[in-house]
Amino acid sequence: MTPAPPATPAPTPDGMGVQPVPPRRLAELPSWLLSRAAGVGAGVVGEALAAHGVRRHHFSVLHALAEGGAVSQAELGRRLGLDRSDLHVVLGELEASGLVERSPDVHDRRRNSVDITEPGRARLVELDAAVDSAQRTLLARLDDAERAEFRRLLVVLLGDSIPAPAE
Amino acid sequence: MTPAPPATPAPTPDGMGVQPVPPRRLAELPSWLLSRAAGVGAGVVGEALAAHGVRRHHFSVLHALAEGGAVSQAELGRRLGLDRSDLHVVLGELEASGLVERSPDVHDRRRNSVDITEPGRARLVELDAAVDSAQRTLLARLDDAERAEFRRLLVVLLGDSIPAPAE
DNA sequence: TCCTGATCGTTGGTGACACCAACGTTGGTG
């Protein structure tokens, strides 16, 4: 297929506005498309969250705590696929904002028990709405059936590499 | 929707090996799944390329040049959705490796005409093989029909936001 | 009991990638 058109012999004044076309080979690569789509997704979601003063990791942490209750930092990192060191910073910021609480674990003094606060839950409600809106923006070009199938394929593709790609 | 299951009352000894489970809410978010999948893709592709001494941007640039012929740096950036400044670095590395050539544009002295070299084309053959292999790894859990549909959905989702999400 | 190894939180660093601001140079236009 594609007998390889001998490279645009067209003059292509280079600067003009035919609109930029990526190399065909890249536009066919699943990994490239995936990276682009993820970039768009991170953009719209990040923007939506930034309007409420948080980043994506903060949102993830708040949800993990809201759903799973108080856990240690290490366990939190395991569930979200986040490195302990990165989590340390995120938790510091969340704690400074009063959205989470860190308290020493009475059963194991190595651990910090982290939990979401009431202000954290309140903030999470706003964030959820913003993120849902961002999802709609992201998936705007897909109909309902396509959205469902898209999500299904992503889940299948990821398989057990959720949440931590690292072995 | 989602009447909010009252948070796992299960004790969950926290440290134990049930395998980390991300919050349900996140596992349903298309943007989150997308980000994860893109991370996995970037991982396998990046690893494959690193074995040949290049990163993903180098691969993109080489392909753009191989398909489109010599172009200016700015036009290259437009086609690939890369910032001029980032491209500057990438081109410097590629030129140092002898895979591309920069020469002043005779018709417009502002521009550099960038083209791929013969060693560049040779390297690209290796890179293509490695990247194809990485795609197979990435899509291993999807059958042929699913892979086609997955790619189609990505293209539809991206719409005209290829290659530059930035307006 | 003591020793050993694993886990915890913390600190500090690296690399890839996206994006932005500014500069001097050059081209095109009024």
Added chain:
DNA sequence: CACCAACGTTGGTGTCACCAACGATCAGGA
């Protein structure tokens, strides 16, 4: 000529992923 746009370049910021090391703590076996 004066002006603005585009070019390549330099230098910076922010997000995210990942890694190495430290002291403190816990659990298990000798």
